[in-house]
Structure formats: C-alpha cells, structure tokens
Amino acid sequence: xxxxxxxxxxxxxxxxxxxxxxxxxxxxxxxxxxxxxxxxxxxxxxxxxxxxxxxxxxxxxxxxxxxxxxxxxx
Amino acid sequence: xxxxxxxxxxxxxxxxxxxxxxxxxxxxxxxxxxxxxxxxxxxxxxxxxxxxxxxxxxxxxxxxxxxxxxxxxxxxxxxxxxxxxxxxxxxxxxxxxxxxxxxxxxxxxxxxxxxxxxxxxxxxxxxxxxxxxxxxxxxxxxxxxxxxxxxxxxxxxxxxxxxxxxxxxxxxxxxxxxxxxxxxxxxxxxxxxxxxxxxxxxxxxxxxxxxxxxxxxxxxxxxxx
Numbered sequence: 001x002x003x004x005x006x007x008x009x010x011x012x013x014x015x016x017x018x019x020x021x022x023x024x025x026x027x028x029x030x031x032x033x034x035x036x037x038x039x040x041x042x043x044x045x046x047x048x049x050x051x052x053x054x055x056x057x058x059x060x061x062x063x064x065x066x067x068x069x070x071x072x073x074x
Numbered sequence: 075x076x077x078x079x080x081x082x083x084x085x086x087x088x089x090x091x092x093x094x095x096x097x098x099x100x101x102x103x104x105x106x107x108x109x110x111x112x113x114x115x116x117x118x119x120x121x122x123x124x125x126x127x128x129x130x131x132x133x134x135x136x137x138x139x140x141x142x143x144x145x146x147x148x149x150x151x152x153x154x155x156x157x158x159x160x161x162x163x164x165x166x167x168x169x170x171x172x173x174x175x176x177x178x179x180x181x182x183x184x185x186x187x188x189x190x191x192x193x194x195x196x197x198x199x200x201x202x203x204x205x206x207x208x209x210x211x212x213x214x215x216x217x218x219x220x221x222x223x224x225x226x227x228x229x230x231x232x233x234x235x236x237x238x239x240x241x242x243x244x245x246x247x248x249x250x251x252x253x254x255x256x257x258x259x260x261x262x263x264x265x266x267x268x269x270x271x272x273x274x275x276x277x278x279x280x281x282x283x284x285x286x287x288x289x290x291x292x293x294x295x296x297x298x299x
Contacts, residue, residue, distance in 0.1 A: 012177070019183060026190060033197070036224055040205045043226060044218060045129040046142075052201070059193055066186050073179045 016074045023067040030063035120144045121273040130209060130216065132228065141281060143208040145271040146253035153199040160192045208269045210281060212288075215258060217267055231262035234289045239282045241275035258282065 037056040041049040122128070122142040133139075164185050173181045202220065209216040215236070219227040236258055243254030248271075256269040256278050272278060 015180070019180070019187075023187070026187075029194070032224065033194070036220075037201065039224060039226060040201065040220060043131045043228070044205055044207065045127070046204070046207075047127045052204075055197060059197055062193065063190060066183075066190055069186070070183050074183060 019070055019074060020067070023063075023070050027060075027063045027067050030060035034060050118147055120146050121277075130218070132216075132230070133211075134213070137214075138212045139209060140212055140285070141210040141278065143210070143269055143272045143278065144206060145203060146251055146273050148247065148251045148253070149271050150199070150203055153195070157192060157196050157199075160188075160195065164188060208267075208272065210278070210285070212285065215260075215267060215282070217264075217269070229264045229267065231258070231260040231264060231267060233282075233285045234293065235261045236282065236286055237261055239279050239286075241279050243275060256282075 034056045037052055041053065120143060123140070125139055125142045128139055128142055173184060176184065205218065205220050207218050209218070212233075214230050214232045217227075217229045219229075221227065238259040239256070241254050241256045243249060243252075248254055251273075253271055253273045254275040256272060256275050258267040258269070259265060260267065269275075269278065
C-alpha cells in the first residue's frame, strides 16, 4: 500500500515494523517486570508472593500474546 | 437344631467423624470469611504490629519484627484514579474520530497496546507501594526502597544508634486519615531515615522511644546481643 505523493512507498509496512518493534520492547519490559518481582519477593516475604508472581507471569504472557497477535493481523 | 446361618444384625452406619453439623458448618463459614477478611486486610494493611509470616533478606535469627509500615493506603488514590481514567478513556474517546485515519486492525492493536500500558501501570504502582516498606525490629530499623525497575536500596540502623525521633502531621487529609512522616536521626552510616506518609506516626515514635529505652537498659545490664 502506498501514499498519494509516493505511490510505491510502503507506509503501512514501516508502520507495522514500528508497531512490532514497540511490542517487542514491551515483551522485554514484561521480562524485566518478572525479574523485578523475583527481586522484590526474594528481598521481602510478606505473604502474597505467589499471587504477585502469578500476576507478573500473566502480564508477561499478555505482552507476548499481543506481540504475536500484532504479527498476525497487521 | 443348630442354626446354619445367622444373619448379622443390621448396624446403622456410623456417622463420619468429619461430617459436621449445620451449626459447625456455619461456624466454619464465619471463621473462613473472617480469615479471608484478615488476609485481605493484611494485604492492604500499612501498619502491622508484630506481623506473622513476614521475613526479609537480612533478618537475623533472633531478631523479632515489632512493626511493619508502608505508606498509608489513601496515598494510592492518585494512581487508582489515573488508572480508572486510563481504563475508560478508549470508551469515551470512541465518540471522537481520533484513530479513524488508521485501518481497523491497527486501531485494534492500538487499543490492545493501550490496555497493556494500563496493566503495567497498575501493577507497577501497586508493587512500588507494596514493597517499599519500613521495618522496626527489636534491634534495628530498616528502610527498604525499590527504585525504577531493578534497583533496590536497603538501609539499616541499630536502635542504640538512634539519636532523635520526631514526626510531622499536617493538612486536612493527613489529619483525617491519621498519617504523617516520621523522621529519625541516627549515628549510623545513613544519618537520616524518613518514614513517609505512615499511619499512626505518634505510635511509631512511641514504639521507637520504648525500644531505645529498652536498648539502654540492656546496655546497662550488660545484656547486649
């Protein structure tokens, strides 16, 4: 798909690349968050570690799912 | 004539020991609910006296946690409100054609990405509040801080090194919800400890003073650990 001035310019291809790059960054952020939770729960045991860990993994899965979904539908 | 077959007397099946009566069931339900309530309460509590099941990395064996503090739950209102606005924003903005220049699939991904950011924001804000704690044990005070994503800062000072303790409470909200800042001056490596926006600052100061007196007595009696 191109635009009016440059008909052959792959506008949406570049947009897709940017979106996927952003999503990939977010997946890395998801991993960092899991690591952060591990660091926090290792430092302090306050009684709700398992629940917080589960949430951090769920968040990571959500980021990966959105990345894969973007890869498929864009 | 001898009996060839004598049928066994039918015995009523004994009630299972574990089976509970309706009253017992009711009691269990109430107890269960109370326990759940207690657990939820301890999850969001910011003033925990002699907390059970709490441990930290540098805790010594004989050390006893006297008080666990974190910022008053009311301080979370700001990020909770922001989160609510962020959650409802796409629904409200639907009536404005902001994303109409994008194809349908891109619009969908933008909204998904937005909710991803909201999730991270909520989780990060909660973690920051939940894990930034102040601990007072019978031997020392500990300030646990987590900065950004992977930096942590743990400062400690022995109770016997505390020189001065004071607190500050001011403003409508702080007075209404009874929370304030506690300032501790020490002769340790970190000279100033600040327990910010903690509940019942007067009680915290009182506890610290009691611990200081206790430590002095122990030093006089030669019972130093």
